[in-house]
Amino acid sequence: MVENKPFLTFLTHLVLIVGVVVVVFPVYLAFIASTREASDFLSGLTPLLPGPHLLENYGRMLNTGLCSGGAPPVWMMLANSLLMSVIIADGKTVI
Amino acid sequence: MQSKRTVFPHKGLPYLLLAPQLAITIVFFLWPAGQALKSSFEREDPFGFRTTFIWFDNYTRLFGQPDYLLALGRSAVFAVSVTLLAMSVSLLLAVAVNRLLRAGKVYTTLLVWPYAVAPVVAGILWWFMFNSTIGILPYLLGQAGIAWNHRINGDQAMLLVVLAATWKQISYCFLFFVAGLQSVPRSLLEAAAIDGSGPWKRFWTITFPLISPTTFFLLIVNVNYAMFDTFGLIDATTSGGPAGATNILVYKVYADGVLGLNIGSSSAQSVMLMLIVIVLTVIQFRWIERRVEY
């Protein structure tokens, strides 16, 4: 950036804000979904604000998971992923 | 040009050092590829009890199917759209971030972490947003008078998967472009500004040619991604439909092999896919690399 044109700076910020919104919106939706129960998504429109089930949902997934739904406890999957990525990263660097 | 060559005292040492990498390449790449090649010449029942060698039957059958030729075309459209869109959007964002000094860091952080989202998860998120009953985007589009139903309209389904695949790649390309842009010497830009060229001209005559190594690298990575890594995304959103509108090559390999249990045809398709990407990469290296200025 060589000149100091305020219009260009404004344009730059605008572009970036639009970019951030587009890029972050789906992840925001995922967060909203994680704070609500399943039935909120089966009727009507997708809610856009967080719901009350944050601790409950996270607690359940971390501890016991939905075994019959094919989702083992998340802490186990996190531990596995951590182990795998450390080994693979080290392996790739060494080799 | 000076080239540095390392001289090893022991003759066999380089081979020994290369051995682990070679072993991994052989076991995890060459062996499965060999298996696929072998399977593509056979016809067998799913459990592997009866295997018959049928020469190039699987391949000739593939090219006789209009389905396969359509899938080839669709994969091309998909790969080109995703690559162009992802690279232009991320370049735009990278250039924008490059202009700002302090705020740039905040924006960079915000724009980079969607890269951590797995392709399947990205697919599900986009499925939610575009779902004709509960999705927020069809609702907004409906307000604007556009009826959205990607279950029936093949073009809309293709648009959906292109958008979802591009979204995933924006962060990755953005990171590389930011790094590339920072290596452009400011003295050049200042000199050009003094000579009277505006920001638009400066970008195209100085910046863009100087980031061409990054652009070239990202071109290859994006084409590879669009051809290979998008399977999870298609599976989660459109399952190759409607009427095969988003049935790209890599998804067809899965559909015929896993769902259809036709291992011979599926292997033939994966061999074809591998050949296509090899040819594309060779073309890119031969023709485009010449124009890259290091």
Place this chain on the structure above:
Amino acid sequence: MVHTKIAAGLLAGVALALSSSAVLAQTEVTWWHAMGAELGERLEAIAADFNASQTEFKVTPVFKGSYPETLTAAIAAFRAGEQPAIVQVFEVGTGTMMAAKGAVYPVHQLMADNNEPFDPSSFLAPVVGYYTDTAGNILSMPFNSSTPIMYYNKTAFEKAGLDPNVAPKTWAEVEAFSKKIKDSGAAACGFTSGWITWVQTENLSALHDVPYGTLENGFGGLATEFQFNGPVQVKHWENLKRWADEGIFQYGGPVGGNDAPTKFYAQECAIYMNSSASRAGVIGNAKDFEVGFAPLPFYDDVIAEPKNSIIGGATLWVLNGQSPEVYKGVAKFFTYLSTSEVQAAWHQATGYLPITNATYELGKEQGYYAANPGSDIAINQITRGTPSVNSKGVRFGNLSQVRDAIDSEFEAMLAGQKSAQQALDAAVAAGNQILRDFEAANQ
């Protein structure tokens, strides 16, 4: 020195642990299944109860994903020598499993070899007929069989001025009711359906007593060819396209039609046709309205008394390659599974059909059907009348691939690219090619 002592100590400890665990070891029976969510919880409860009822065997259920994923996993495991003892395979995989004679341990033989009581006549005829070979031997254990029924939104019916306790019986009535519902604004669309292939094509053919394929719908041999592009199926697909254009019918997506349940729960569509096993999901998710249950509609100008519907769902197949101990456990588990108490609990909680006649009698005795309206629609629909050769079911190799072709042609028709006749003709051609491949691979 110290190293050797530690090593020796470790070895001794390991040996001790191994030997003691061998004494306490139960024979493990792995069971790969495709039941997720509420159904999966019920299934695990069954396994847990069996394990608690005896100490010799331990059934370990493992959820492997969807039906196609479970089948593929089992095949891959078999080729690697790591197959489970029991695998739940959906009805369209029957052709593939039956052709894999070296991999499958037929259930009638397993029960006989292990001296477990097994009376084929105690099972519901339409269920068991699907899984019997030409000699009348039962090859797999029925577990969760379903048949499609119609669910409808009683609240929406009332809003539209229709009698909420009267469900449409014929397709003409479905059209009329749907138009009324849509015009009155009670719902945006009249009806939706899961499984266009299973519900709207295969079951359609069975109900109206028209053939789906030659050689008795494929039961007669691998040389069968498809015939589902007949006048009845074409007329129905034409109607579906017309109704979709008019907004009365909304397409729920390919394969199982995953968008369809959402449309019903969100009260976007007032009528919903899907498996009887969707009952648990419907009752759980239909929050603001009352649900009614009814048999599938039919064309009364084609047939006066519709035939029985055909089954879907899955059965349990036993794979070769385990030790005789494991098979003893499998046989005992299958006996446990077919007891009326276990079957009744499973059937009543899920909406799957009762597998044995005794289970149905038990349910009647318990007053379950009286207390839960609509819970016996499925079983009545599948046992009505005398089954003809066209309503016994279908048996084709690689049927899931054929269904994908049918879905693809249906979508092309909905998008206006082809007429119903063209779409069905193309589907038959594609399907026949798949059948010839299957025949060639399994000669």
